[in-house]
Amino acid sequence: QLHLQESGPGLVKASETLSLTCTVSGGSFSSNSYYWSWIRQPPRKGLEWIGEISSTGSTNYNSSLQSRVSIYVDTSKKQFSLRLSSVTAADTAVYYCATHSGYYDYWGQGTLVTVSS
Amino acid sequence: QSVLTQPPSVSAAPGQKVIISCSGSSSNIGNNYVSWYQQLPGTAPKPLIYDNDKRPSGTPDRFSGSKSGTSATLGITGLQTGDEADYYCVTWDSSLRAVVFGGGTKLTV
Numbered sequence: 001q002l003h004l005q006e007s008g009p010g011l012v013k014a015s016e017t018l019s020l021t022c023t024v025s026g027g028s029f030s031s032n033s034y035y036w037s038w039i040r041q042p043p044r045k046g047l048e049w050i051g052e053i054s055s056t057g058s059t060n061y062n063s064s065l066q067s068r069v070s071i072y073v074d075t076s077k078k079q080f081s082l083r084l085s086s087v088t089a090a091d092t093a094v095y096y097c098a099t100h101s102g103y104y105d106y107w108g109q110g111t112l113v114t115v116s117s
Numbered sequence: 118q119s120v121l122t123q124p125p126s127v128s129a130a131p132g133q134k135v136i137i138s139c140s141g142s143s144s145n146i147g148n149n150y151v152s153w154y155q156q157l158p159g160t161a162p163k164p165l166i167y168d169n170d171k172r173p174s175g176t177p178d179r180f181s182g183s184k185s186g187t188s189a190t191l192g193i194t195g196l197q198t199g200d201e202a203d204y205y206c207v208t209w210d211s212s213l214r215a216v217v218f219g220g221g222t223k224l225t226v
Binding site for chain 1: 119150152154156160161162163164167168173203205207213214215216217218219220221
């Protein structure tokens with residue numbers, strides 16, 4: 001049973017870089033079965049896939065964010081992280097980290113990131 | 118504009134049955150597995166169905182999933198007020214090389 005917890009600043013200034021970390025506990029972080037994923041949800045809107053990284057380091061990103069996003073993993077710390085550059089008000093959202101092993105089986109509680117001008 | 122199309126809202130009385138549809142194309146639903154998630158207000162989404170029709174442990178058998186061609190459906194029987202939530206379908210899109218979500222359906226009981 002995995003437990004995921006997002007952490008990072010709740011307020012980011014426009015044009016700067018949003019950085020979030022997801023800490024994983026309670027299971028094997030090195031499992032080859034998982035993709036470590038980021039998903040976001042703007043206020044009062046639906047879910048949007050940001051991207052994912054496998055345990056081998058291969059990544060897939062939402063093409064609409066690809067030029068601004070990077071996801072990386074630190075196996076020693078059992079963490080994976082999201083960086084989103086040049087943020088605007090449209091990036092204000094609840095950001096979720098989740099594991100994907102065929103489906104999104106474990107989710108963090110989510111963290112609200114507000115982009116301020 | 119979501120790649121997968123869901124009705125914005127559905128409603129039914131307690132004890133009744135409801136079906137939520139998710140329509141896509143051959144590049145997504147037509148050739149990939151579909152999963153469904155329930156999002157209660159103010160909480161993270163929770164998996165209900167995976168691989169089109171399988172239930173994770175803990176999902177009541179009141180919830181069922183099916184897929185036919187380029188469409189998938191989530192069925193909920195014996196509706197309870199606690200089922201009021203947003204429901205999302207999700208799959209992989211082979212052309213976009215991306216995970217795609219439906220726009221979500223708000224269920225009112």
